[in-house]
Amino acid sequence: MDYITTMGLEVHTELSTKTKIFCNCSTEFGGEPNTHVCEVCSGMPGTLPVLNRQVVEYAIRVGIATNCEITQYNKFDRKNYFYPDLPKAYQVSQLYLPICRNGHIDIEVNGKKKAIRIHEIHMEEDAGKLIHDPWDDCTLVDYNRCGVPLLEIVSEPDFETGEEVIAYLTKLKAILQYTGVSDCKMEQGSLRADVNLSVRPVTTDELGTRTEMKNINSFKAIARAIEGERKRQIEVIEEGGRVVQETRRWDDNKGASFAMRSKENAQDYRYFPEPDLVPIEISDEWIARVKSEMPELPDAKKARYLADYGLPEYDVDIITGSKYLVEIFEQALAACNEPKEVSNWIMGEVLRLATETSTDVEDISFDFANLGKLILLVKKNVVNRPTAKEVFEKMFRENVEPEQYIKENGLEMVQDDNLVREVVVKVLADNPKSIAEWKEGNEKVTRFLMGQCMKQLKGKADPGTVNAVIAEELAKL
Template structure:
């Protein structure tokens, strides 16, 4: 039997913070925008410009650190990381090496193997770089500095993960926690959450780390999982062939499912770090830290328990709804309006998830308002629309966020509660289907469903099926 290998993984996760302005200047952080329109002398590195720290960045970093059980450095500093690259206008990046704002934390993850604690080495604040856009037509690269100076936190884990499953569980937990804190939207596809994977392999049972590589360019959980499997297999193959694993940074190509060497791994001294002379140290008082701690919102685990307790939701439903901040926000607001949390939960768990799956979307993509969902729940509850019509109207709410009351009235979809009209339709169906009526009298109760369907068709779906059933029983 061949040797068994263990994968050792640590992550560096960069998260763009949800501030309105950049970390050291007043420029907008909005995603998109024409190139180089969200810029000023500070974030384009003009000589003589001076940075001023955005207080909200410190508060978001503190909130994430506290939620991740970190210790807060109440005296922390910024350092310059010196390197030349065209998307880095000052030729240095302002970061935190020696005294980061948070250190020594952990988060707990759930996988098929059970609960596991993943330690967090540190969280530090820094500025993002600009973006290089490669123009194949003119065979040149252009620089967009809109992203330069957007505030980031970098969350550095210890090498505690052993599989792609653990990595995805860790990222999922981190993303959900940060979204609940309101510190970032964590959209991987827009780059507001980016993960670099440090991976090495070693013989099972060994306590010596192997040579690690760092993989970049990972913009989805699926790409991260594939990259981990691909890099693990590549390193094991090298070891088995007696060839060395080189410590380097690699770029993952998700289309080709292969990674390519970018550069050999630099050490900290290559960056000539030194304290930033333009920024004073950050001093965090006990009072400021406690204010941030008190303002932390309810996070997913507590929210799930509360939904089970307060709304009597099954734990599976509560877990799914709280597993997306968007879903839980819609649920709470709609339940508050119509006072029927069970029904709101049903609409989210069944129809909403079905339509999201059909559209290939995520809960974060939902755009309908909780008010319109609450109105639909009330209309169905009071019998103003039957279940078939309610589903039809909900699809319109899902797609276009229509007002269900207006839509039902405009399209004449309100349930007809006029017993005279119902009776007329029922009598017509019974006279057209004497055999079915006779079968029902002879004990074939299933035939009633067919008769109800015929009456509903006759009334263009605008009747209450249970009322039609009662009426047919009486007439037969």
């Protein structure tokens, strides 16, 4: 029997505001435990929240970028539950009037376009972090993350394959980065996804019972979790069992999911309007301003790169898929106006070195304009391509300035044709055996001779010129 998988996604993203959603504490990641904490975010008695308006602004940005309607009369609600990472015993969130509704994100998988509908986006506060101390066998609480602003982006159940999910997440991540609202570092928890998944036989239209897998924190793990859970549910059904509606935890190391809690034990969150915050009214002017300040978004950028620069679609997808690669592209382009060259360098050397040095693209930190300068130096025959690659590696690792580095290390190409000819003549004279072979029709030796010449020229000559001179000199023999 064939099965259809149906999935919906709930994505939590931490916003990159300087301060928390309801107090002035820093949102910076990685501080000593409980150092970015005050009486408000630690929920001490009598304290009150004051909304950081930047959070609303960011939510509007994401709403516009995902084609949502913006709710102009907004309220916050309390979600009540007991847990040590939640010091007030309620999370301030939005249930009844979320800030964005009815949007969509367009994705493309294997050349097929599809719109994934966004059900809603709401604003809420993050909880703290529990850390188990194995030495003392106790659990410690770090409230630094408490009150960091979150957007929860809830999709409709529009996904049928893991590829669609990954395409959506890639696109969403790019949107969040482009709009400057989040750095989306999954390993730091600033982008987390919950997957709701159900399967049903192709013979029926009725959706199966779904399970929810929580907080999976890499794209690869999500792909594995989807495949694993899909198989598990199909097995349950094939064995005549019933899928139970429950929350499951995906253990990526074990490659399996485990039940956390079933619907029967589901909590009643006793939502009600947060009385400590006043409603937020978003004016037409506010929305218009955010719209007018909106940066170019991934789809528009891709279209422009394809139309204006004539780059291959594959390359454009990779580059526009990351705000950070776009930054490299645009800064380098501004310095050289050679889009194809810049794209080739990014797809080649930049990504190769990033992989080689295990650097995340967002952490690549050389002066991007220098890549443009280097491209011009190649174009003007100041350096040849192989040397330029060596120079680039230095730029990537140590942020050297290419022109100066080439000069200081004497890497300029030999422009003197007489010198080239001198070297070629000498190499031919020194390798009579090769000449003999050439005369017998072995064309391959020219490559050996070429190598010898370049070696003598310390790699700094234009290979085309050297080749031409070798051919001329051989012809004279």
